[in-house]
Amino acid sequence: MTDENKTPDKFTIINELARRRGFFWQSYEIYGGVSGFVTYGFLGFKLKQSIEKKLRQLFVNKFGILEIESPIIAPSKVFEASGHVGHFKEPMVECLKCKRRFRADHLLQEFAEISPSEAEKLSLEEVETAIDEHKIRCPECEGTFGEPKYFLTMFKTTIGPYSEAVGYGRPEAAQGIFVEFRRLYEMVREKLPFGVMQIGHALRNEISPRQGLIRLREFTIIDLEFFFNPEESNCFPLKDVENETLPLVLAEKKLRGLEEIVEVTVKKALEKGYIKAEWQAVFMLLAKKLLVALGVPAEKQRFIEKLPWEKAHYALQSFDQEVYVERWGWVEVSGHAYRTDYDLKSHMQFSGVDMRVFKEHEKPVERMQTAVKPLMTKLGPAFKKKAAKVAEMLSEADPGEVEAHFKKNGYYTLEEYKVLPEHVEITRQKVKERGKRFIPHVVEPSFGSDRLVYVALEYAYRVKDGRAILSFPRDIAPIQAGVYPLVSKDGLPEKALQVYKTLIDEGFTVEYDEAGSIGRRYARADEIGVPLGITVDYETLKDNTVTIRDRDSWRQVRSQIKNLPELLHKYFRWKADFKDLGKPFEV
RNA sequence: GCGGCCGUAGUCUAGUUUGGUUAGGACGUCAGCCUGCCACGCUGAGAACCCGGGUUCAAAUCCCGGCGGCCGCACCA
Structure with a gap:
């Protein structure tokens, strides 16, 4: 300070x-x-x-x-696939003279003209060598750099106490x-x-x-x-x-x-x-x-x-x-x-699990498909024991490519095997394509809950007559109403507690406070943003009405206790305004 | 992580320069009284020297380390 x-x-x-x-x-x-x-x-x-x-x-x-x-906690594979391991782990170097830290990969991009993708692949030793080779000095003070080190901003742990299995938070x-x-x-x-x-x-x-x-x-x-x-x-x-x-x-x-x-x-x-x-x-x-x-x-x-x-x-x-x-x-x-x-694409590659979805066409699409069918009666004599292997490789090959090679060269090579046109039968057939497979796209809204809490607090904060008030929108206020006896004697606390219990039973979040003066209780409630204050006074004992006070305007209205639950439900659902809660009440 | 400033009840703070009584005050909190609508008043209570080490007869005070806070730099995928 x-x-x-x-x-x-x-x-x-x-x-x-x-x-x-x-x-x-x-x-x-x-x-x-x-x-x-x-x-x-x-x-x-x-x-x-x-x-x-x-x-x-x-x-x-x-x-x-x-x-x-x-x-x-997730096994390291998950964050390797997501790219976080690669992107959260950056090589850093510290200037021995001025102690400033730099991203080593950024320095290499700037001063050694190494492309970002290449710089990313370098190991720590290679980074160090590259810095030495290009005689890179601290851009701020010309000092020399210490050994490059990784900094990892993910929390790392092992899964299982005796295990070497790396996990990340x-x-x-x-x-x-x-x-x-x-x-x-x-x-x-x-x-x-x-x-x-x-x-x-x-x-x-x-x-x-x-x-x-x-x-x-x-x-x-x-x-x-x-x-x-x-x-x-x-x-x-x-x-x-x-x-x-x-x-x-x-x-x-x-x-x-x-x-x-x-x-x-x-x-x-x-x-x-x-x-x-x-x-x-x-x-x-x-x-x-x-x-x-x-x-x-x-x-x-x-x-x-x-x-x-x-x-x-x-x-x-x-x-x-x-x-x-x-x-x-x-x-x-x-x-x-x-x-x-x-x-999804990345998890598909890393896990080998198909993440594609299938979408049916409105009408099946018909198209011609070329197939290369190995003729075993010809392949057998030609390749003997290797025939089965050749057949398998043939079925995995692209039929169009096989056909093109036959046309161009008269044969098709699979590793060391030379396949001739007479070894296979090339067929064309109509196939119905009912739909297609694709990986869905994703848009992501991502909120920081704690930041929302902070901005809600900062924007709710105001000062009135030197008193702090949190003017939360009524439906996010942590406590919805406070119930207070005007003075803590003559049976008012007992009556107020009845009202308090009624509201609790109705599912409201309510506090009861009888300490200090009524003004102090209002002030305490304002400071934590309680929207409504319900006060039991001497009138209440006669006609079962209470006053309701608005946190922001400090105005008051008067209503029957039996109507409170309905009125409050409406109020907190924005179906009623404060003025609708009762008859204006002036002290 | 680096540099500067800093750390005393829940909060704000006096005391640290120059080591020495029971660490003082205000607000808040709690209890009692009082109180007929916006932090009234009275009485009382509880509550603190960031942590660890060192120097010293004696440390809130001086020294070192750690932790934490503010500002600046860097970082923030």
Whole structure:
């Protein structure tokens, strides 16, 4: 803490409030704390749950998206196939003089003109040799470099205590979906498009996580993988949203040094090719709506396109949804990547399991097929014991190619065997092709749950008469209502407790508080964002009415206790406004 | 990970320069009283020197290491 910065910024205030009131705090405090790990208290946990619930309302339920849960630890094969082992492990060199660190592969690209793909393949020894050969020095201070070392930002472990089997903590939940694709596709009865979502923890062993909920080593990721046929335009929700706008910052503009936001409709973004996949545009718009529902106005959001070298290895095109926060400016809250068939294709190669789906043509397509049929009566005498092997190789060969060789040379060679036209019979037959097999494409909206919690907090925070208020949208508030006796005597607490129990039975999240003065109780509730305060006063004892107080306007209305459940249900479902909750009440 | 600044109850902080009483205050919390609508008041209680080592008769204070925080650099697939 330095003296110059006496006025704390919102990040500091939110973190302090979060710790004091139990939203979240750094984990393992009794052992000095470990950076990059956070524990949510009761309120933070509830808030996070409400946010995830909101996302389910907007995305998941509407499109029949399946939600699953898969393990955090995966065998190394999974992340080798996904490309993460290759991309999370980078050779680094440190300048012995100024201690700055550089990506060794980047240095080689820049100063030794080694292509990125070649640089990636080099071993540590080769990297060291190449640096020596090209006499590469520190670009900052001309110092010499120490030995190159890998840094790996995935958490590594062994599966089984005595085992050498390497496992990794997942850096994203997406792979848990891709590896199960066959089964999931069966579960939706083999129909495209469909989506699968997973909310769960992910691990990234960050070098220096120092931004509270914004950058954690263990965090909650929301990965939604949406599978579709790239050749078929059946993005059914598109028409509902095509005239709504997205704030985009395009890569081509960024390249020219402009970070200007262009506000374009979904329709235009697709027509102009700004966004390459229809589903991606739809999810981006839904992501914008989600953030609005969490209290972040549209003008504090933007979608910034990643430049080719900024993109993840799996993405054809990707946008980061960013929210403006006070301390850091634009901060990513979700990523929208067009992953194409990258992941499924890769798992198909590594596992040998067919990840393709079959799509039936509307009408079977008929076409002529050439086949090369070995004539064993001729092959036998010609190749003796090797005849069977030759026959097998022939059946695997491309018939068109065999035929062409016969025409051109009069024979076809298979390894050391020379096959003559009389050894085989070439047939042509009509085949009906009923459909085709292809690998579905994927667009992926991926949210950082913890970042959503943080921006919801920052945007809910305001100060009124010197008091902190968290003005959460009513449906994400961790506690929905507080019930208070006006004074803690004359039977008011007993009556208030009755009201409290009634509301609990109705399924509301309610707190009861009788400590201190009524003003203090309102203040305490405002600070954790309780939208409604229900106060039992002396009138209540006469006519069973209570006052209801609005957190944001501090106005009050008066209503019958027996009507509370219905009124509150309507209010929290946005079917009623505060003024509809009762008759205006002035003290 | 590097450099700079820093670490005292839940929070903010006095004390550290110059080692020496029972580590002081405010807010919050809890209990009791009070309280007829926005942190009222009174009484009381609980609660702290980041961790480890060293120097010293004596360490919150000086030294070293670790952990953590803020800022900058690097990193953020």
